[in-house]
Amino acid sequence: MNKSKASLIQKAEALSAAESWSEACIAWQRVVDSDQRDAQAWSNLGLSRAYAGHYPEAIDAFGIAMQRGLPPDQAALGIGIVFCLRQQYDVARENLEMAVSSNPDNIGAWSNLVVACVRLGLVQRAIQAAEKVLAVSPDNVSVLSSLGTLFKDAGIPEEAVAWCRRAAQASPDDPRVVSNTLWAMLHSDTVSPTEIVAEARQFDIRARALAVKNTPLSLAR
Numbered sequence: 001m002n003k004s005k006a007s008l009i010q011k012a013e014a015l016s017a018a019e020s021w022s023e024a025c026i027a028w029q030r031v032v033d034s035d036q037r038d039a040q041a042w043s044n045l046g047l048s049r050a051y052a053g054h055y056p057e058a059i060d061a062f063g064i065a066m067q068r069g070l071p072p073d074q075a076a077l078g079i080g081i082v083f084c085l086r087q088q089y090d091v092a093r094e095n096l097e098m099a100v101s102s103n104p105d106n107i108g109a110w111s112n113l114v115v116a117c118v119r120l121g122l123v124q125r126a127i128q129a130a131e132k133v134l135a136v137s138p139d140n141v142s143v144l145s146s147l148g149t150l151f152k153d154a155g156i157p158e159e160a161v162a163w164c165r166r167a168a169q170a171s172p173d174d175p176r177v178v179s180n181t182l183w184a185m186l187h188s189d190t191v192s193p194t195e196i197v198a199e200a201r202q203f204d205i206r207a208r209a210l211a212v213k214n215t216p217l218s219l220a221r
Contacts, residue, residue, distance in 0.1 A: 005034050021052035039068035050082045052205050073103035089119040114143050120151045139170035160184040
């Protein structure tokens, strides 16, 4: 790899890591323009386009990535993510099932399959997929939260509380995770109001501490 391409990839990876998706699209486009044969770069371009909301263009990029030699499970995962983002969960599930069938060790595909199955109300398949992920990554917040949502929607609040609490333990400063946990606790028959208030106060304390920690210092005037 020449230095020019390496520099382009480094910049594109940094933008992807920062979730600056519009800028990442431009950066990955420059990478593939520099080397049309790079399957992984085309895949990264597809993912950036998907998160930027450019869905047809994302699918085009994954198609080219497959032509350039991207493994079928990775291409199916990418397309599955596109359709998850479009909230077309039935099509997403088809692609994600293809991904895990092609490569049972593709944890990213299993994780996204959990999301698709939860949205489709496929309880048993969602749990099977979640077990695959949690066996490797027991603190996977996305999967733990999805299971909480699954049992919440199924009207089983006690299970929802258990999974949401696991998610909150894994990511105690995430407002979305804590919000889901508090919601599940409010609908539980076994969690007391005192426990709910205590949970909310603990999050408030952590949130305030985090805000102070992330507040930049200014010069005295």
